[in-house]
Amino acid sequence: MIRRVDRVSPPERDSRRRRFRISVIAVSVVAAVVGSALLVIRDSGEKTTTLGVAATLPVPGHPEAVIAGPHALWVALQKPSGDQALLHLDLATEAVMRTVYLGGEVADLAHAGDRLIATVRRVGSGRGGQLAVLDWRSGVVEDRHWYARPFDRIVVHGNELWGLEARPGTLVRLDAETLFPTSAPLRLSPGRTPALASGGGYLWVTAADMGEVLRIDPETRAIKRVHVGGVPMGIVAASGRVWFADQERGKVFRLDPRSLRQAGEPIRVGARPSWLGVAAGSLFVADSDDGTLTRIDLHSGQRVGLPIRIAPPARGALAPSVAPARRSVWVSSFASNALIRVNSTSALGRAGGKVTVRITGTNDTDPPVTDGSLQGTGRFTASGAISAQGKVDGYRTMKGAVITLRFVTSDERGTITFVVKIDTDLVPVVARWTITSGTKAYKGLHGEGKESESPHFTVSTLSGTVSR
Secondary structure, eight states, X not given: XXXXXXXXXXXXXXXXXXXXXXXXXXOOOOOOOOSOSEEEOTTTOOEEEOTTEEEEEEOXXXXXXXXXXXXXXXXXXXXXXXXXXXXXXXXXXXXXXXXXXXXXXXXXXEEETTEEEEEEEESSSSOOEEEEEEETTTOOEEEEEEESSOOSEEEEETTEEEEEETTTEEEEEEOTTTOOBOSOOEEEESSOOOEEEEETTEEEEEETTTTEEEEEOTTTOOEEEEEOOSOEEEEEEETTEEEEEETTTTEEEEEOTTTOXXXXXXXXXXXXXXXXXXXXXXXXXXXXTTTEEEEEETTTOOEEEEEEEOSOOOTTOOOOOEEEETTEEEEEETXXXXXXXXXXXXXXXXXXXXXXXXXXXXXOOSSOOOEEEEEEEEEEEEEESOOEEEEEEEEEEEETTEEEEEEEEEETTEXXXXXXXXXXXXXXXXXXXXEEEEOGGGTTOEEEXXXXXXXXXXXXXXXXXEEO
8 A cells, every 4th residue: 555645755755655566446247137227217208227137036926925045936926826825946047846735825934943933814704824844955844833813924033933914013022933922912002013124133113004113122022113114014033223114204213212213314216115024235226116126235324226126017016025145136927927036236236336445454565576476465345336345466567656456356256357557757646446357147347446555554445436
């Protein structure tokens, strides 16, 4: 890393030139084209993209709840015959391994160890429901427990299981093994409570009709309410914030989990945002009317690229379910009878986006090389339009007052070569970077921007834009 130049002190300037800076940006752009790359929707001229769609998996019916985990993808399905089924799909072959009928409509799914837990609404008369326990790999039904009123949402919190009845809002703690209630029901709201999440030591519930977000302490059962207005729907806790979608205002809001005060500005995402999912530093927001998935960087709170097309626009359509799967999310498309996998590091639209890259541990070699040979290897993290991390090899050349750094990044998706030019004769020092080439998933990537340093030159921050 190059310290800033002081023309009054040439020896110090010379020593500062010896500092080596590694600046790196890594991206993942894996595209499976579904339709055209850019689509115009509505009269506003808003565009969408299919860049980032890595797989489209047709299913024999309308998919609803979906959950992904090791070696398996489970989806609740409404068949053309009207039957309700639960499908076990093999992620390697995309084949249906097992079809399970549980005697009702599967409302939600949870993964607990080697078990799949499904909350099932009774079909026909009555409001009864059940929790069914299946072996995660085989799909064999191991246990069932019936209740007078159905659970609409279920979440695993530590060693506990919590079930939520959406209307009226009622929360119940259950024994994770026996599925029997372990305490009296906790009354939350007389209206709809559509979403339940766990994170930061609390349970989180949205009260749509009351315009509230509720924080529940699972130990004391204390409820803290905050009026947020609008119609709050999906909710998640991630990156030190609580994120929820406001379906009325078409925005995503952030709350501080302790004070419950709004953090940052609202993020406009579409017409009717519904459910949320988190994967690899990104928040994905499904829109039921637009048929799109919007990606938000969890670090910066900024939208990344264009909305991703997952279904045709359809007003009043069933909201897509969003299921995290390592560095991807699976999204159900009710209208298209398909499951769509979207990569968290592949949602970069053609319009590009802002990036921030931080590099550490790349300035340890002394003396620095000047002939273009290998100077060292470092690590990076990238956020914004790119959410990635990895290592980079840096090569250094110095001619007069100009230092040229050539970096080759590599990961499982390919390599990127980029160049940083540093003119140490200028005050202040001018340092700019450009991407010069990429392979495999990175082929055709472009980028440019400026670089800055931490006070002790231990962290180099690269900021700018990238595009295809």
